[in-house]
Amino acid sequence: MGEMVSANKVAHAYLLTGPRGSGKTSTARVLARVVNCEHNQKKLGEPCNECSACKSILAGSAMDVIEIDAASNRGIDDIRELKEKIRLAPAHLPKKVYIIDEVHMLTSEAFNALLKTLEEPPSHSLFILCTTELHKVPETIVSRCSRIQFTKATPEEMQRSFKRVIEGEGAEAESEALAYLAKAVDGSFRDGVKILDQVLSNSKKLTLSDLTQAISGSATYKIDDLVSALAKKDINVALAELNEATKNGMDLTYLLVNLMRALRDKLLDGSIEMGATKLIFTLDEVARRQATSLDGELLIQVAIVEWCGNDENNSQITNSQILKSSEKVEEKQSNVSSWAAMKEKIRSGEKIGKSDIIDEARAIFS
Numbered sequence: 067m068g069e070m071v072s073a074n075k076v077a078h079a080y081l082l083t084g085p086r087g088s089g090k091t092s093t094a095r096v097l098a099r100v101v102n103c104e105h106n107q108k109k110l111g112e113p114c115n116e117c118s119a120c121k122s123i124l125a126g127s128a129m130d131v132i133e134i135d136a137a138s139n140r141g142i143d144d145i146r147e148l149k150e151k152i153r154l155a156p157a158h159l160p161k162k163v164y165i166i167d168e169v170h171m172l173t174s175e176a177f178n179a180l181l182k183t184l185e186e187p188p189s190h191s192l193f194i195l196c197t198t199e200l201h202k203v204p205e206t207i208v209s210r211c212s213r214i215q216f217t218k219a220t221p222e223e224m225q226r227s228f229k230r231v232i233e234g235e236g237a238e239a240e241s242e243a244l245a246y247l248a249k250a251v252d253g254s255f256r257d258g259v260k261i262l263d264q265v266l267s268n269s270k271k272l273t274l275s276d277l278t279q280a281i282s283g284s285a286t287y288k289i290d291d292l293v294s295a296l297a298k299k300d301i302n303v304a305l306a307e308l309n310e311a312t313k314n315g316m317d318l319t320y321l322l323v324n325l326m327r328a329l330r331d332k333l334l335d336g337s338i339e340m341g342a343t344k345l346i347f348t349l350d351e352v353a354r355r356q357a358t359s360l361d362g363e364l365l366i367q368v369a370i371v372e373w374c375g376n377d378e379n380n381s382q383i384t385n386s387q388i389l390k391s392s393e394k395v396e397e398k399q400s401n402v403s404s405w406a407a408m409k410e411k412i413r414s415g416e417k418i419g420k421s422d423i424i425d426e427a428r429a430i431f432s
């Protein structure tokens with residue numbers, strides 16, 4: 067962190083770019099502490115994490131550190147409000163810090179409003195923009211930020227990071243377990259920590275067998291069956307496998323990422339039709355929506371229905387299967403109202419064609 071803010075020179079805006087899980091948001095929060103730490107007056111080093119400023123930021127209760135997820139606040143109103151508020155001095159801390167996650171999702175109007183703010187940033191403000199898709203951020207914005215590129219950590223780096231986490235918990239780990247975990251999460255530190263939390267809540271030692279059980283219980287075990295059902299466009303089995311994979315409360319983003327990778331492997335070895343590229347793009351879209359969706363599993367069901375039904379020869383899809391697949395969704399009251407309305411029609415005995423269901427599924431993703 068020291069080199070980013072060296073020589074007492076803190077930029078007004080940073081742009082953190084890099085793949086998912088590479089540490090952008092956590093770095094943004096560290097930066098927020100660096101510029102506000104009471105024991106770090108020269109802003110040269112690491113935050114102390116003990117003063118009241120650091121503590122309030124760590125607890126997420128600091129009013130002057132504002133996190134905005136651009137995926138769910140895309141519009142100009144949010145940015146306009148931000149533009150007005152930015153003029154006000156911070157309430158408690160030396161610097162008001164705005165962290166805008168997934169900044170590439172902003173609308174072009176919102177980008178223009180943001181640009182005006184970046185052109186004349188008040189001295190009490192710090193903007194930290196994060197993105198996984200740099201090419202979607204306008205050059206005018208990029209040129210006004212100090213850019214920090216994050217790269218996917220190597221398995222060796224991941225192992226070292228996980229080791230620190232484990233030691234910090236007063237626990238230990240078998241070296242094979244560390245190596246396995248680093249490989250399984252494919253560069254996502256966040257995914258790895260989630261799994262560690264799960265395993266270390268039961269044991270003070272991370273063993274390969276506990277780990278494989280935790281991962282397979284939640285991820286890889288059913289992936290193969292789910293993937294082959296998708297390859298065969300067997301909607302029954304695919305939906306049942308999804309239900310199987312999620313009923314243990316598995317993290318859906320983790321499931322989606324692993325599913326996309328497994329489909330990619332199938333594409334590469336030619337065991338799934340080339341059209342599966344479209345399924346991968348749809349699942350990627352579903353993964354992006356997980357953070358803001360009221361019912362992420364419903365979106366995956368819809369993607370499966372669209373994929374399996376998107377085959378003229380597939381006559382397997384029936385209304386009762388659709389109903390069965392969404393039992394869980396109904397309990398939670400679906401957030402996709404037209405989808406829910408259609409299920410209502412099916413239930414009341416109204417005849418709905420397969421193509422209507424597929425159209426509806428497409429509409430949800432359009």
Ligand SMILES: [Zn+2]
Binds near residue numbers: 113114115121
């Ligand atoms: Zn501090």
